[in-house]
Amino acid sequence: MKHTATNTKAAIPINSRVNDPQAALNARSGKVWLVGAGPGDAELLTVKALRAINSADIIFYDQLVSEEICALFPKNTPALYVGKVKNNHSIPQEDLNLLLVNQAQLGLNVCRIKGGDPFVFGRGGEELLALRRAGVEAEVIPGITSASGCSTYADIPLTHRGIAQGCTFVTGHAEKTLDVNWSALAQLNHTLVFYMGLTRAGDISANLLAGGLAADTPVAIIENGCRKDQRDIISDLKNFPEAVLREHVKSPALIIVGHVVSLKEQLQVEVWMQEAKRMTA
Numbered sequence: 053m054k055h056t057a058t059n060t061k062a063a064i065p066i067n068s069r070v071n072d073p074q075a076a077l078n079a080r081s082g083k084v085w086l087v088g089a090g091p092g093d094a095e096l097l098t099v100k101a102l103r104a105i106n107s108a109d110i111i112f113y114d115q116l117v118s119e120e121i122c123a124l125f126p127k128n129t130p131a132l133y134v135g136k137v138k139n140n141h142s143i144p145q146e147d148l149n150l151l152l153v154n155q156a157q158l159g160l161n162v163c164r165i166k167g168g169d170p171f172v173f174g175r176g177g178e179e180l181l182a183l184r185r186a187g188v189e190a191e192v193i194p195g196i197t198s199a200s201g202c203s204t205y206a207d208i209p210l211t212h213r214g215i216a217q218g219c220t221f222v223t224g225h226a227e228k229t230l231d232v233n234w235s236a237l238a239q240l241n242h243t244l245v246f247y248m249g250l251t252r253a254g255d256i257s258a259n260l261l262a263g264g265l266a267a268d269t270p271v272a273i274i275e276n277g278c279r280k281d282q283r284d285i286i287s288d289l290k291n292f293p294e295a296v297l298r299e300h301v302k303s304p305a306l307i308i309v310g311h312v313v314s315l316k317e318q319l320q321v322e323v324w325m326q327e328a329k330r331m332t333a
């Protein structure tokens with residue numbers, strides 16, 4: 053459970069300005085900020101994101117907005133949970149789009165805050181389209197996407213000279229069918245980062261192996277990245293689905309496939325070497 057504010061659909065018309073039709077008629081249209089909260093650590097919020105949080109009349113927040121960030125919401129600003137967890141959407145996307153439009157048309161400045169970056173598997177494009185179609189002023193504030201934040205906190209550079217000259221973000225989940233060209237992905241020689249891939253770990257492994265990627269290609273699974281309880285599990289392409297089960301990995305988690313994962317150990321060894329030098333000096 054996040055923030056102290058109510059989080060049910062029924063509780064949505066909670067602002068007095070929303071409940072006062074005359075005030076609503078008099079009000080000029082408000083603005084909507086689609087804000088990226090980053091992957092969890094509140095210190096990764098941008099200055100602009102924090103300004104939007106503090107200027108809003110009402111906040112709508114997602115499942116992936118960390119408790120640490122929810123704790124920064126001003127006490128007097130209504131904050132409503134509109135998150136989605138697998139098979140449980142607290143409010144359907146179309147209704148949410150409408151809600152944002154309505155709230156702005158009632159004259160409220162709205163902070164719609166999401167985990168990571170709104171434009172990376174965040175449905176920010178759909179919300180922006182609905183707002184623009186309705187003639188509502190809207191601005192997207194980018195956030196650090198989890199691929200970037202989690203890999204950095206895990207000591208895994210997404211690209212590295214001589215190891216990976218590119219990085220590809222892939223979703224492991226699709227509303228209907230997942231349309232991925234697996235053999236092209238396997239041949240890319242890029243670091244591959246899978247969002248929402250936990251329940252598809254077996255398919256990801258099998259499809260990349262079938263596409264020609266070596267079984268011993270290093271894989272990192274990063275759970276709760278950029279949060280106090282971040283867990284990094286290192287495995288390889290053949291064995292990582294088993295590691296996901298054995299370690300009881302929970303969402304949110306990212307799967308990083310590629311030789312850059314081996315740099316984590318090298319970077320850690322350097323830390324140990326420096327510590328050993330200091331202790332013997």
Ligand SMILES: C[S@@+](CC[C@H](N)C(=O)[O-])C[C@H]1O[C@@H](n2cnc3c(N)ncnc32)[C@H](O)[C@@H]1O
Pocket residue numbers: 091092116166167168169170171172173174196197198199202246247248249274275276277278279303304305306307
């Ligand atoms: C619906 S997508 C949203 C991505 C988000 N817009 C972003 O830019 O990071 C949700 C997926 O992002 C990944 N994710 C988001 N935050 C994460 C975190 N703190 N640690 C690990 N994975 C995370 C997980 O794969 C999760 O299933």
